[in-house]
Amino acid sequence: MKYQFPEDFWWGSASSALQTEGESQPARGETTWDAWYRQQPTRFHQQVGPQDTSTFYQHWREDIALLKQLNHNSFRTSLSWSRLIPDGTGEVNPQAVAFYNNVIDELLAQGIQPFITLFHFDMPMAMQRQGGWESREVVAAFSRYANLCFELFGDRVLHWFTFNEPIVPVEGGYLYDFHYPNVVDFKRAATAAYHTVLAHAQAVRAFRAGHYPGEIGIVLNLTPSYPRSQNPADVKAAHHADLLFNRSFLDPVLRGEYPADLMVLLQSYDQLPVCQPEDRALIAEGKIDLLGINYYQPRRVKCRDSAVNLHSPFMPEWLFDNYEMPGRKMNPYRGWEIYEPGIYDILTNLRVNYGNPRCFISENGMGVENEQRFVDDGQINDDYRIEFVSEHLKWLHKGISEGSHCLGYHMWTFIDNWSWCNGYKNRYGFVQLDLATQQRTVKKSGEWFARTAARHGFN
Ligand code: BGP
16 A cells, blocks of 8 residues: 555544533533623624534434444544533532543443543633633642543543643634633733643643553644745744744643743743743643644744834734745635645654654644535535545655654544534534534545545555
């Protein structure tokens, strides 16, 4: 076979609790997304909120059978903090524990390794009222929640992830207005990011102290920053974007410390969060066993063409401009560039600059609008998705053949799901969901993936 992957390669897909589970009784506690939807439903595509899902809470057994049919040997989803502990810190909901026990046991019974994320954007509203990631009390509450999960499920779950894309709630909530609390304030963003790193490190510390059998990591969305040119000003701009959006999490979790030049940069703009003397040792303990890489798109960067208005509040765009490279390949529905070699560049960077850590692709995918128009004989004929996945896998294969320690590939996502402000606008699944009837139909890409996973490769 031309693109042969190792026999023990992880083939699977990723998902998250809030995007799939739906309603239950007793209801889970409110999250920031429920509250935001209640307050401003028009912010959400076609006013569809997080209550409208593929109802995994009811359909978990059927969905796990579909995962098996798609030859998954692994599957990542998240636990919902507000389902397990509705107010974030108080009583544990026994029905939630039973639900997750069922899911984990059924996955294992079907030969599918559960990869479990502790936090995938769904902050309990009770915790947000205490300040969310801006508050050190919330960091302590997260650590308690993490510990509880390890105690409840750590005998069977062997792959844990503290956070999914921790930079996203920071940039979405505190810079660019696509997550709650939708404010624009860099210092608050930096504080939330810093506290997320502390929360991660506390969870890692608790995991190590408990001597659980598995391993712990984090899932980061890495966006390689490519300068417009090799001109020093463009290169510097790309370096700054990389520091802010990649290395602010990558360095703490792989090296146990922040990049010195990031600290200097933030200090020079008076944007450093408040640090306590004991934080440095804690961050050093947050080094991971396994890195999940979400890769969707690169970042194209150039130096600013115009002067900064020094009277306006500091924003990342003081340091660089985004650049629309002529001729780049775009996913027109999501507005994201498709650049397959980026996945290889990420692996190479990790190998050359970070000691070649154990890693895997934890998300990669293509959201497409109105896929109904591609229905052929009752099935969505999504050749574009097969091409998207296979082209990324080719570059992944090259990285592995050059020595990168990449152990698997998880697609976003298994079934069309609810997606934050975009609702069901862009569909990503291997399985089509009819939201009204809850009927599931495997797409052509799902069948292709099942064959590829079974043979550990493709031609
Ligand atoms: C990632 C998130 C997922 C998912 C995906 C697709 O950033 O981890 O939760 O939403 O992106 O993004 P979207 O649905 O916004 O197109």
